[in-house]
Amino acid sequence: MTTYLATAMPSPEAGTLVEVDFPFGHETTPLAYGVDCEDRLVDRVAEVVPPGLVVVVADRNVAGVANRVRNLLAARGRRSALLTVDATESAKSLATVDELARRALAAGMSRSSSVVSVGGGLVENLAGMLAGLAFRGVPIVHLPTTPVGAFDAVLSRKQAVSLDGVKNALGLFRTPTFVGVDLRWLETVDRTLLMTGLAEMAKNVVAVVPEDAGRFVAAVEGLDADPSGSLMTLLDIGIRAKAPFLAADPDEKGVALVFEYGHTVGHAIETSAVTPRPHGESVGWGMLVAADVARVMTGLNVDAYALHDELLRPLGVVRNAPPDLDVAVVVERALRDNKRGYRPLAEDEVGMVLLADAGRVAGETSVPIVPVPADLVRRCLAQLMEER
Amino acid sequence: MTTYLATAMPSPEAGTLVEVDFPFGHETTPLAYGVDCEDRLVDRVAEVVPPGLVVVVADRNVAGVANRVRNLLAARGRRSALLTVDATESAKSLATVDELARRALAAGMSRSSSVVSVGGGLVENLAGMLAGLAFRGVPIVHLPTTPVGAFDAVLSRKQAVSLDGVKNALGLFRTPTFVGVDLRWLETVDRTLLMTGLAEMAKNVVAVVPEDAGRFVAAVEGLDADPSGSLMTLLDIGIRAKAPFLAADPDEKGVALVFEYGHTVGHAIETSAVTPRPHGESVGWGMLVAADVARVMTGLNVDAYALHDELLRPLGVVRNAPPDLDVAVVVERALRDNKRGYRPLAEDEVGMVLLADAGRVAGETSVPIVPVPADLVRRCLAQLMEER
Structure with a gap:
């Protein structure tokens, strides 16, 4: 069992990264997090992706984050293209994946490309499908900008789209090459969406780590007073709940x-x-x-x-x-x-x-x-x- | 190295099946062939697929074969649905896969379903994509009805569709659960298409098994006089060329x-x-x-x-x-x-x-x-x- 399950994960100092290995079977994916750490995160992204075009698939609402990431990639000599999507359930379809692939190809996507998601769970899934299918698989990196994306959706190899009202009827498996979270990104999420989104985590608590129930409720109630600390606790609970099962x-x-x-x-x-x-x-x-x-x-x-x-x-x-x-x-x-x-x-x-x-x-x-x-x-x- | 590479594979007697194990890395896929052996092939299909609906994806031109297979499945208590497609290059798209998935779902496809392809390489690819994506992967069985499908395309885990003129730009890997060939099916293919299709095999001969050049030309020239014998030789050459590389x-x-x-x-x-x-x-x-x-x-x-x-x-x-x-x-x-x-x-x-x-x-x-x-x-x- 990975050591970070024994104690709470360390809280990072501003501008620094903490990196843990999240297990998927016998593989592990590096998961890096911090506060105000975009520069350091993009250092790591540039290290892990292949030399070709970096295809950034971003929720239209966080195009600002995506563009900062692209500028930081450019400063490291990496070409990228931005594909924005509307993160709505109706967009979670194979037709959207087809359209993203078409735009990526027109922008120069090749077998040595990679895909980087910037957004929540829905965008992660669309980007994961694109990465899984493009040239029968290019690397996928996730930069989740929502708490649910960061604490739950990204801790999975499952990618999917829906079909005729059957959720996630079409999909594939794709192990992320790297996951990077700037906790600051997560503070900007609409509060109502954030709260209901955390129901996914409440589910993990009651089903898997009920001993974390008190910490979970305290973190939720502390989101206004201490956002970074609360989000750090939720990330810790998310990883502790999922790691042993995904391993x-x-x-x-x-x-x-x-x-x-x-x-x-x-x-x-x-x-x-x-x-x-x-x-x-x-x-x-x-x-x-x-x-x-x-x-x-x-x-x-x-x-x-x-x-x-x-x-x-x-x-x-x-x-x-x-x-x-x-x-x-x-x-x-x-x-x-x-x-x-x-x-x-x-x-x-x-x-x-x-x-x-x-x-x-x-x-x-x-x-x-x-x-x-x-x-x-x-x-x-x-x-x-x-x-x- | 598998033993059937040492000597030519046995020619089956009418109505009987010969079965060899084709290697994909450390896995193997049973490949069964014979002449006038539909009944025996469907016995094997019914053995290897899970209990749910069998989704048969067939080239419209061989719907007759597909319907015989479905009747034989029904006689073994297995439910199936038939999805026919036009085997044209323009149909080799993610949109076609989406449409096939929609029809399969409406017909009752579930996580315990399987997909069976009946046709040539293009239909094998569409069916393979459907099987790879449906519920993140259900078993795929190939019943190739063209020589190129049987001797080349099916001896691969690669599935793909094209995008904006880039061939096979989107795809995935799927190891077939079973491959079954009735050599009689292959005799019905349009002669012009058959001959040009065999260029794929000529490629394998010149690039990998030039020592089989004489057998290849003799088999091609003998297709009219001894179709079963010639097709048997071509199947043997196809497997001998690909097996060591796919292993x-x-x-x-x-x-x-x-x-x-x-x-x-x-x-x-x-x-x-x-x-x-x-x-x-x-x-x-x-x-x-x-x-x-x-x-x-x-x-x-x-x-x-x-x-x-x-x-x-x-x-x-x-x-x-x-x-x-x-x-x-x-x-x-x-x-x-x-x-x-x-x-x-x-x-x-x-x-x-x-x-x-x-x-x-x-x-x-x-x-x-x-x-x-x-x-x-x-x-x-x-x-x-x-x-x-």
């Missing part, structure tokens, strides 16, 4: 499926709510439904059940204010979820990760997907809506 | 780049000829240009030079009848070829595989891409056109 299961088809907690119903809500809700918030609602299901199916104890609310409430995911949704549509979507196929499921069963306790999945740890009667999901969703 | 270099980024012989100029001709020519024929022309270049650059001896014509002439690729093409456009395309990046190349250099002798590449064997002045390529192409 054991780099393709996330076994024990690491625990990170799909809340996602079956969450994805269904995300793609069918009358007023669209962000991914993180949808996962939060998916967790609450999963907790209700587990009360019935796995006898989830009251403390673990309540922990869901304790972690999600500070993020604004509160039981009595669920999104406006059609229960029948959500259940139908959940029945088509892309986790079908991990386990034999009957036509009227939904495949879900359930908890037996905080930090412990129900069923087989090796593939923690449990068949849940669609009718039970329907009842739990209806109950959630009644509390509205 | 050593499963991603074809090193020694196996030898199979790109003729492809730099060939791809450029294929995508820019005034009257489009098939891939195989274009590769044939690319080989002739590469031989002319090698006469100047590597001192290719006269016998090896002449062997190109001896192997290609029976296929109808004859020096005095090149396609109608604009030399400047072909050179411009060759300069943008996707082999750029294997080697440092100047702006006015084309990356090509060249031979120093029959069966021996010029330059470094480990990455046999040689920088060739664009002007020399231009002169050799112009000379080819003057002989027209």
Whole structure:
């Protein structure tokens, strides 16, 4: 087990970088972080990418960061091209990847190019797909500018786009060559989006590291008073939660499926709510439904059940204010979820990760997907809506 | 080294299967062949694929074969869906893969599905891309119905589509789970397409197994009198040529780049000829240009030079009848070829595989891409056109 799991990771001094090795199976990816450290990060990027054009795929909202990165690359003699994208769910498609590839090729992308993502989880995925497919694979570097991108999405080899309402139906695996985070970038994220986005991390806490629940809530509540310190704590929790699972299961088809907690119903809500809700918030609602299901199916104890609310409430995911949704549509979507196929499921069963306790999945740890009667999901969703 | 390289592979009796293990690095893929053996092949397919929907991606022209395969699958209790495609170069795009995925999902494709290709190299690639991306990878089985598909394209993990005239700019690697060939399927291919398609094999003979030149020409000339025997010989030559290279270099980024012989100029001709020519024929022309270049650059001896014509002439690729093409456009395309990046190349250099002798590449064997002045390529192409 990597040493940084024993103690909290060091907090960097301004302008300096701390670098740890994040494990993906037997490989590791260098993950560097700091505060006000763009210059040092780009030093490292220039070291690790091949000599050809650097294709920067950036969220339009952080084009400023992307352009600073490009200028720093140019100062190191590296050519780059900027492709901006709108980070919306509808843009998470193979058509967008095709269009990005077309623009990259026109800009001079070759087999000795690399792709650098600048943005959140959605941009990381689009850039990862481009890097995975271009000339059958060029290196991908992630510079996440959102907390969820930095603390969760980037700690995965999985890249994907959606298709006809089935989230992440098309994808591939790509181990990042390097991940670099300037914690300062993360402070600029819209507060509402940040809070709901952190539901992904609340999920990791309740499912994997419940002992970090207190630190998590304190960090969330301290974001205004001490943003850098709070973000540093969240990064630490994110890495501690994911590292052992990704080391054991780099393709996330076994024990690491625990990170799909809340996602079956969450994805269904995300793609069918009358007023669209962000991914993180949808996962939060998916967790609450999963907790209700587990009360019935796995006898989830009251403390673990309540922990869901304790972690999600500070993020604004509160039981009595669920999104406006059609229960029948959500259940139908959940029945088509892309986790079908991990386990034999009957036509009227939904495949879900359930908890037996905080930090412990129900069923087989090796593939923690449990068949849940669609009718039970329907009842739990209806109950959630009644509390509205 | 696998034993079947020592002697010719056994010719199967009608209705029976012969199965060999084809190596991809440390993995092997079972490759089964026979004559009038559809029933036995589908037995094997049903054994190796997972329990979900079998998505059959078929060339519209061989929908008959695909439907027989589907009926045989149904008789074994396996559900399948048929997606037909037009096997044209313009269909070899990410948009087609997107559309196939959409149709497959609507038909019920899930994580426990598999993809079966029925057709030639182009359909194999589209199906391979679909299998590689669907739920981040489901098994792919190839049932090639063209000689080039069976003897060359299928003996590779590389899958790709083209983008804006750059051949195979987007792709991925996918080791086939099973390859099955009924030699009877191969007899139905249009004779002109078959002959030009065999240029891919002529390339393998001159570049890798020149000792098989006599058997190759005899098999080509015997296709009418003894189709099964001739096709059996060609399959044997195809496997013998590729197996040792794919065992050593499963991603074809090193020694196996030898199979790109003729492809730099060939791809450029294929995508820019005034009257489009098939891939195989274009590769044939690319080989002739590469031989002319090698006469100047590597001192290719006269016998090896002449062997190109001896192997290609029976296929109808004859020096005095090149396609109608604009030399400047072909050179411009060759300069943008996707082999750029294997080697440092100047702006006015084309990356090509060249031979120093029959069966021996010029330059470094480990990455046999040689920088060739664009002007020399231009002169050799112009000379080819003057002989027209």
